Amino acid sequence: MLSKTSIERILTAALSHGGDFSEVYIERSKVSSVSLLNGVVESTGSSLDLGIGIRILEGDKCVYVYSNDLLHEDKLIRMAKNASASLADAPAGKTIVLSPMMEYFSQKYETSPTDVSKSLKVEKLRKAAETAKAYSELITQTGTSTADLERDVWIANSDGLYIKDNRCRTRIMVQAVASSEDDKQTGYYAPGSGEGYEFFERTDIDEIATKAAQVAVTMISAKPCPSGKMPVVIGNGFGGVIFHEACGHSLEATAVGIKASCFTDMKGQRIASPLVTAYDDAKIAKEWGSYEVDDEGTPSTTNLLIKDGILNSYLVDKIGSRRMNEPSTGCARRQNYAFAPTSRMSNTFIAAGSSTPEEIIADTEYGIYAANMGGGSVDTTTGEFNFAVNEAYIIRNGKVCEPVKGATLIGKGGEVLMNIDRVGNDLKLSQGMCGSISGNVAVDVGQPTIRVSEITVGGQA
């Protein structure tokens, strides 16, 4: 590890030719994984990642350099000087002195997940594979795996900030494949947590395996989904991916700061139905997407994005804050040292409403019930989004009827938010990975059961 004085010299060198702010991010990560195919260990992995990223800002201009050679301070200083030279305007010419290091624990574990012997994990994953297989004769393959990460990061900047953060995440993945003569369908669940091995220990993986097998078997008998515009009831938990795609990304300073978002300059205006209140909350204890301090060293916040349909706040990082003239909301994140941080989501969800899920279904004459969602993507400028439905059913006369497969939902963020006409009382969060310009980061999506009065459903029928 680089000493405090080394970091001070690098931060100083980074402002030697130009720039008004310099920052150092150092990371050391241990990752361990094991995965089983049909109950047999297929692969195991261990890795050690180490690297440093140096960022210089001048106004909203950004220079970012990174390396994983931490052995040669002279090389890092040269790198910082070269980076500074690309901004060669007005050298700040100041010598950086850091405050004493402050330590954060974004996640605390009881048992280090990467130190636990893999054979302890294998037993439980094998049993889950057997459970999924035993669920039905139609289940032909199972995949069960776990991966965990322990990461130490050090962040220091020319304002004197110097912190260390301890992070840890654990995830379990279960996939079941059901086969018929000419079709294969999968069921997939992947719960995760901001905890250590204790999360793996207490999770009932058998139950998850049963749920995955159930989805695969249901979908193998499904007919192609109808297409066209219709009402869609979206189930709780991972269904929140619709808000993540249709709205969340477009509220990030990455797009808003350069006025490229469809929600630019709309604070205080109605952007959603009055039933919608939504948060980005990085402070929920032990959640997969939570953290105490972001990748710029700013403490995390509970950010009320939309209140009763009115846009209340954006997701703002340091560069965004300079462009938008608003304080940072503590949302700067990055996959690792190879990415400069930018505004990202943490745990993003629509808050609970008053309807029960049963009422929402009973109140729907015809439409689709999207019980389980897959991933999606969005164009933050036009607001056009798309995402896949992994488990869907027809709703007829207020009842959930036969399963349908191969559905995709598309629309424009602004329109779909306005068309939310029921919000349930069964809020649930689910875990996922979100990809954007600063790489893949752990996020929670979430919502209660909701209904969208009209959305384009793409199916084969």
Place this chain on the structure above:
Amino acid sequence: MDSNIRKLIDELLNRAEKEGFLESEVYYESDSSMTIAAREGQIIQFESSDSCGLSFRGLLNGQMGYAYTEDLQKDMIPFLLSQAKDNCGVLEVKEKITVYEGEKEYPEFNGYNDDLAKIDYDFLSKTALELEKGLLAYDKRIEAVDDCYTSYSEGELYIKNSKGMLCESRENCFDIYLGCRAKDGDDVQTAGKGWVFSDLSDFDAKKCTDYVGKKIISKLGAKPVPSEKTYVVLDRFAANSLLASFAGAFSADAIQKGLSRLVGKLGEKIADEKITLIDEGMIEGSQLSIPFDSEGVSSKRTVLIDKGVFKSELHNRKTALAAGVETTGNGFRGGAKSSIGVSSTNLHFENGEYTQQQLIEKAGNGIFITALHGLHAGINGISGEFSLMTEGFVIRDGKLAEPVNQITIADNFYDVLMKVEALGNDVEYLSPEATHTQSPSLLIPNVSIAGE
């Protein structure tokens, strides 16, 4: 390559042998890159990087254990050996495959262009500013160029094992990405495109800005069409992305694990007889050539579908042994961190006989598709189903008419292979637009489009 790293790798292989590994192999990768972004006439972002990673794998008690590090200090050696040992201990199936002794000769290929290596900060920033200016000048409805990147990168690969195999390669490239937004009244559209150049003489800034400018202006006014089953013509970019999404189905690894619909289909007709699908590592004159795979096997030419009949799967040494055939030289790692799997090299349908224009005429009425969105989510890689957001143009009376967006296209990849009516002749490996996976434009009947 740094001679200290060579020494360290030799020491690691020696220590592995002393610690009881019967065989061992090191896979080392290093990359460096420089990227510039321009906006509103200024350089607003500069990124530069230097990174490397080293993966060790060793055979112990009949198991192959892997471990990876980016911390290349001397104490990486005990870390890698102990982690690889621990990982061996958990594996259950006896590993029949060993590390490869290497080929006598490898195809000649140089992916490193000395002229490109002269690219510096000044060139990248000047080019980025010129591209932004050029694109803004294309049409006044283009409001902003939100993504204007120029980048130079180079990488090295070094694989060495205890059986004396040594494979080395080095490559570099210059790439650009342009993404912009245009506004006409209330209508906002975006468009973007990237190019990778392995020769600077192929780069023409005006061609690139004209391409993106034309693309975005043609999208203005796009709206959905009614839901219908109709003819579609997938242009080659849309068809490439569809083929790339299902390329994994041809991997013997997926087939042996039962994770492909092609299980048990070898020798059967799985496509129309107009379809021939080929994977070839070396393509004469193309910088996309790949001389060897991550196991050190020299690349080959494999016909996967021959006039509609499924002839061969793609193999690495492990899947080939299990199937009792020769490897097809497709044993690749996704990066130094991952273990050896199966991936295609330059996978392409053989060209058909029609120009894109002729395909549009043959369709008569239907939809011309220029892009498929959400491929990471909207496809079922096993069953072949896909339902994707898409955009393009209406085809009316054999001609392209108004632009279309906010629609989906849904079908099944395997049904598409069977019902494709005609193939274009636009697969082209020698242009800067070439990608590893390529399909000509395709004319497909009776495809579900969902819209209004």
